[in-house]
Amino acid sequence: LTRPEEPQTYLALADLAAALGASDLAVVYYELALSGGWEARFGDVHEIAAVEYLRFLSQVEPQTLSNPGLAQSRRGQLAQNLPVRSADLLVIMTWNTDNTDIDLHVIEPSGEDCHYAHRTTSAGGQMSTDVTRGFGPEMYSIAKAPAGTYEVQAHYFASDRSRLSTRTKA
Incomplete structure (x- = not known):
């Protein structure tokens, strides 16, 4: 297992297991992502992992x-503990x-830009x-999305990588 100290490892493996039809294995990896005592640098990874796990269990x-x-019981537990109970639009970036x-x-x-320095918009x-x-993740959600076009952007801000390293992809 590469990078067992990174929650994204378990989320990526859960997504892969789900895509391959290995549902029980996906459950194990989602549970590992949720139960880890991750460093603060991973932000809201527990909440985001719960959202992804709940999506998986719903589908x-x-x-x-x-x-x-x-799985049905776990689905209920996850739904109760999430601050994002439902959303018209949800974007997760890693x-x-x-x-x-x-x-x-x-x-x-409306033209309002929701980002790290403006985390709550007038529309919710x-x-x-x-x-x-780290590797992210970052998440945007809006419960009652006004009609119209939403533009999703990834702004590359900083890295400590040298020019010879892997190209970053979001």
Whole structure:
């Protein structure tokens, strides 16, 4: 397991397991992502992992799980503890290089830009904690999204990588 100290490792493995139809394995990796005592530099990773896990549990076919009752119970627990209970629009951004600061910006139809320095908009848009050292994630959500076009942007802010390192992708 590469980078077991990084929550994104478990989230990526959970997504991969789900895509391959290994639902029980996906549950294990989501649980590991949720239960980790992650460093503060990972921001709101527990909340974001819970959102992704809840999405998975809402979409998975119960017959693909060895214990569908446990999954249903977990789904209820996750839903109760999330500050984001429902959203018309939800954006989660991660990136592939450590010690990199990429900022998620969402420009709402009104022109208001929700980002790390303006985390709550007049329409109710919310931005998670700014992750300045790590792989993200950062999340934007809005419960009742006004109609119109939303522009999602990734602003590359900083990195301690040399020019010979891996190209950063968000």
